[in-house]
Amino acid sequence: MDKFEKLTGIAAPMPLVNIDTDMIIPKVFLKTIKRSGLGVNLFDEMRYDRQGNEIEDFVLNQPQYREAEILVAGDNFGCGSSREHAPWALKDFGIKAVVSTSFADIFYNNCFKNGILPIVLPQDAVDVLMKDAEKGSNARMTVDLEAQTVTTSDGEVFSFEVDSFKKHCLLNGLDDIGLSMEKAGSIDSFEQKAAQARPWV
Amino acid sequence: MSPKTLYDKIWDAHVVHEDANGTCLLYIDRHLVHEVTSPQAFEGLRMAGRKVRAPDKTIAVPDHNVPTTAGREDPKNMTEDSAIQVAALDTNAKEFGIHYYPVSDIRQGIVHIVGPEQGWTLPGMTVVCGDSHTATHGAFGALAHGIGTSEVEHVLATQTLIQKKSKNMKVEITGKLRPGVTAKDITLSVIGETGTAGGTGYVIEYCGEAIRDLSMEGRMTVCNMAIEGGARAGLIAPDEKTFEYVRGRPHAPKGAQWEAALAWWKTLYSDDDAHWDKVVTIKGEDIAPVVTWGTSPEDVLPITAAVPAPEDFEGGKVDAARRSLDYMGLEPGQKLTDIEIDTVFIGSCTNGRIEDLRAAAEILKGKKVKDGMRAMVVPGSGLVRAQAEEEGIADIFKQAGFEWRLAGCSMCLAMNPDQLSEGERCASTSNRNFEGRQGYKGRTHLVSPAMAAAAAVTGKLTDVRDLM
Numbered sequence: 001m002d003k004f005e006k007l008t009g010i011a012a013p014m015p016l017v018n019i020d021t022d023m024i025i026p027k028v029f030l031k032t033i034k035r036s037g038l039g040v041n042l043f044d045e046m047r048y049d050r051q052g053n054e055i056e057d058f059v060l061n062q063p064q065y066r067e068a069e070i071l072v073a074g075d076n077f078g079c080g081s082s083r084e085h086a087p088w089a090l091k092d093f094g095i096k097a098v099v100s101t102s103f104a105d106i107f108y109n110n111c112f113k114n115g116i117l118p119i120v121l122p123q124d125a126v127d128v129l130m131k132d133a134e135k136g137s138n139a140r141m142t143v144d145l146e147a148q149t150v151t152t153s154d155g156e157v158f159s160f161e162v163d164s165f166k167k168h169c170l171l172n173g174l175d176d177i178g179l180s181m182e183k184a185g186s187i188d189s190f191e192q193k194a195a196q197a198r199p200w201v
Numbered sequence: 202m203s204p205k206t207l208y209d210k211i212w213d214a215h216v217v218h219e220d221a222n223g224t225c226l227l228y229i230d231r232h233l234v235h236e237v238t239s240p241q242a243f244e245g246l247r248m249a250g251r252k253v254r255a256p257d258k259t260i261a262v263p264d265h266n267v268p269t270t271a272g273r274e275d276p277k278n279m280t281e282d283s284a285i286q287v288a289a290l291d292t293n294a295k296e297f298g299i300h301y302y303p304v305s306d307i308r309q310g311i312v313h314i315v316g317p318e319q320g321w322t323l324p325g326m327t328v329v330c331g332d333s334h335t336a337t338h339g340a341f342g343a344l345a346h347g348i349g350t351s352e353v354e355h356v357l358a359t360q361t362l363i364q365k366k367s368k369n370m371k372v373e374i375t376g377k378l379r380p381g382v383t384a385k386d387i388t389l390s391v392i393g394e395t396g397t398a399g400g401t402g403y404v405i406e407y408c409g410e411a412i413r414d415l416s417m418e419g420r421m422t423v424c425n426m427a428i429e430g431g432a433r434a435g436l437i438a439p440d441e442k443t444f445e446y447v448r449g450r451p452h453a454p455k456g457a458q459w460e461a462a463l464a465w466w467k468t469l470y471s472d473d474d475a476h477w478d479k480v481v482t483i484k485g486e487d488i489a490p491v492v493t494w495g496t497s498p499e500d501v502l503p504i505t506a507a508v509p510a511p512e513d514f515e516g517g518k519v520d521a522a523r524r525s526l527d528y529m530g531l532e533p534g535q536k537l538t539d540i541e542i543d544t545v546f547i548g549s550c551t552n553g554r555i556e557d558l559r560a561a562a563e564i565l566k567g568k569k570v571k572d573g574m575r576a577m578v579v580p581g582s583g584l585v586r587a588q589a590e591e592e593g594i595a596d597i598f599k600q601a602g603f604e605w606r607l608a609g610c611s612m613c614l615a616m617n618p619d620q621l622s623e624g625e626r627c628a629s630t631s632n633r634n635f636e637g638r639q640g641y642k643g644r645t646h647l648v649s650p651a652m653a654a655a656a657a658v659t660g661k662l663t664d665v666r667d668l669m
Contacts, residue, residue, distance in 0.1 A: 016524070017517035018397055018497050022635045027616045031266065031282035033240035033289055035350075045637050050623075074517045076398040079431065080635060081614075082333040083238065084349035102398050105433050106333060106347050113351035163365065165224040177249075180359045183218050183226055187254075187361060190217040190228055198214075200454035200462045201230045201258075201326065 002115035003173035007096055008142040009069030011133035012059045019073055020080035021107060025089040038085055039092030060093070064136035070143065072126065072133045073100045077118075078107025087114045097143045099150065101126050112166045115173065117145055125150075125158045132156075145171055204472035206369045207438050208404045211344040211469070215327050217361055227364045230326040231343075232356050233312045234261040234299070236290040237616070238331030242354035243293040252297070254360040259299040260321055263287045264311045265616045267304055269579050269606035274305045283617065297357075310582025310608035313337040313550040317421065318582055320450025324439035324466040329356055334550045334632065335434075336427040340420035341447070342439035342469045344404070347428060367433045368478035370403035371471075374411035376485040381666040383490075383560065384419030385552060385630070385649035387411065388426040390488045393501030395481060400432030403479060406471060407437050411485035417446040418556035425551045426632050429498040438470040490665050492537055493634045493647040495525035500634070504652070504664045508535040528636055529644050530624070537662050540646070544627040545576040545657040546639070547603075547650055549613035552630035553581025557650040558589050562597040564654035564668055570602035571660035577604045577619065579611040601657070615639045628656035 029041045047058050054061045060068060071077075071090075077100040078086060087110045090098070097117040111118045121129070132139055132152040139153035145167060150158045169176055194201065205213070218226040232255075239261070246252070253259055266283040267273055276284040287304065294301035302309045308319065313334055316322045322338045328345035329335060331353040338345035348362065356362055372391055392399075405427050412423065420437050427435025444463060447453045454462045489503035500522075502509070510533035511523040526533065531540070547553075547561050558580065570576045578598050580586035586608055589595045599605050612619040613631035621627055621643025630653050634645040646662060655663040 015517060015520070017521045018499075020633075020635045022633070022638050026637055026641075027614055030237050030616065031280075031286055033244070033286060035241050045641065050641070074521075076401070076431070079397055080333065080633060082331060082347035082349055084241075084331075084351060087349075102401055104398075104431060105401060106349060110349035110351065113349060163224070164222045165220065165363075176363055177245075177251075177355050177358050180226060180355060180361060180363065183361075184359075186218045186226070187228070187359060191360075194228065198325075198462070198465065200323070200458040 001113070001173045001175060004096060004115055004117050004145055004170045006142070006144045006146065007069060008140050010065060010067055010137050011070035011072050011129070011141040012065040012068035013130050013133035014059060014071055014073045015130055017074035018076045018079055021078055021083050021086040022080055024078070024086040025083065030083060030085050035088045036092060038089035039094070042089040042093045067094065067137070069094055069096050070141055071095055071098045072129045073098060075101045077103050079104040082106045084110045087111050087116050091116055099126060099129055112170055115170065117143065117170060119143065119150060119160045121150070121158055121160055128152065128156060204475045206471040206475040207342060207406055207436055207469055208344065208369055209475070211325055211327065212366055214325065223365055225364050225366070226361045227327060229329050229356050229360055229362055230258060231316070231321055231328040232259045233316055233328065233330035233335065234259060234353070235265055235312050235332060236263040236286040237265045238350050239293065239353055240286060240289045241350050242357055243297065245354040246357055251358045253299060253357045256298040258360065259357065260316065261290055261294045261299055262302040262309055262312050262315050263290050263304055265610045265614065267609040268617050269609045269611050269619060271607070273607065307583035307587065310585065311550045311553060311610055313425070314553060314581035314585065317341065318450070318584055320447060320453035323447060323453065323462070324443060325469050329362060333428045334425050337421050337425040337550055339424035339427065339435040340417060340437050341443055342436060344434055344436065346434040367404045368402055369476065370400060370405045370432065370479040371477045372405050372407050373409040373480070373482045374407065374485050375409045375482060376411060377414070378411050378485045378488060381490050381651065381669055382488050383649040383651060384415050384422035386488050386491050388423045389491045389493070389498070389501045389647060390483065391481065392426065392430045392498050393491070394483060395430055397429060397497055397499045398431045400427065400430040403432050404434045404436060405430070405432045407435060412437060413440065416556055417442055418554040421554065422551055426498070429632060439466050490649065490652055492652065492662055494529065494531060494537065495522065496528055496634055496636050497521070497525070498632065498634060498647065500525060502537060504537055504662065506537055508533055508537065510534070538664060540662045541626070541660060542628045542656045542662060543574060543625045544621060545574065545653050546612045546627055546629040546631065547577070547653050548579030548581065548611055549631040550581065551632040552650050553579065553585065555585050555588050557630065558585070558594050561650040561654035562594040564651050564665060565597050565601040565658065568601055568658045570657045574657060574660055576602060576657045577606060577612065579606040580608050582608045612639050628653045628662060
């Protein structure tokens, strides 16, 4: 997995609340057996018309946001389907961090498995960052995972919380399957005990 | 010993390892797998030279992509990309030696209907699947939730999941339901009350007389949509109804093991003085048959209400409501019962079980689908379908003018050919009314099976109580 340490980049504003994973990557693109190549279809139904032409006023189609690496989004981002195709599509487009007041649980976890940092901040902080993102490509936001801060283009700093284990994995690009397999001994002994206590499982 | 919730008890029984910061390795008793969210996980195993750690606890069934029309065993009758995903699951199931119900098997169906039906889902278990509606299995008092594909790979390789414990939320539905009100109306009403992010960070336990009174099918409907309320999982404490449902199923314990299991299952309830981080109480008698008007499952109103105006909301919801109304082609103040419907879909892991089909058939008996409408029933599994045929329910649907389909997820997410066309309006027993969910620019109103049947008869969103 790619590491996430520190990022300075363009942030795109998406103030809509309840952006669901069907919006992020519609189901027609789930019929892949790969993880790559989904970026072109990120937000497909909001981004293109039926003929495949770009819809001009959609944020990521605007010239100043085409290279966006951060999204500042409305409440409850990533709700709905568990599809990991959503973070795969974001990642493939180039989005490395998403800021919102809240994220749906499964999407939040999926981000960390793909080198994307989801950042939860209070409404007033997200409001300031949304305003900053609306300034366009000249305004670059900085996300520092080690320091757990987001800094606006004007230098205003907001601190965020992140689980220490998730932070550790993301900072170091760790594959958590490998980490868990190191605990095979504990899993073996759990299975032996469980086989005694609940043999019907 | 300190008092515990049901969630606490199941959690504690499955912790393999706990780190200093509270991150746990949680053991997984059942891993359900379908064709859409698993191919990358199996490929990951292959590339790392890893095996499935517990193939006997891993159960696969294709459901999302499969056509629901005759002849689907032949891959030529699927779109090429769907056929590739189904073929990949076939291959992966064989190669890794996991339990498998192919399309040709009568036991095939939606993974969340097949699991309980075959007795794979049992009280007190941990159950995961790369699908958010895994919450369904919580109806058995199993801790069940959806995971992403990376986590699918993690569970395949280690039979565990890295988890931090959620908070405890109690949703109590007191007293009795009124006639015409169903499990679907309960679960939608709860989301209407708490919002789609109201459960974020929580595991919900549903309790109260109205929940106890529900059948297992109804309880599965309630827990199924815990995810639409944002919760990691929904739970209902097991009781005699649960044990009766489980008893004798193909993979349920038998003999002495049954007795041992039963003894443990009977300890699976929240202690009286357990701590709850959040409590929501709704009176059963206050719940009406409901419909959704917008593009979020929280956009819930009683069928007797009118379409709201964006100004009725606050904050970011004002713009969201404006966008929803535009997408749905609705005007504020319009009576919900004046909204005309093009299509009715009965099925899905929310409402594709036998009781759901019975409830719809009860309304349809001796009636016809309104001229010009499309109406479709997709049973949740081949066995539900066979039972409905045996009970004469299939004939009621067919005589009314419904299409009687084969089992699968179908128009709930429209990954197969069952889709809405642009602007087509559907009364649907599924779980999501998101933009484009049932087809590009399709318009979805979520309802109970009885309400869907009523809409099929009148051609409008209808108060089912008027037809009872």
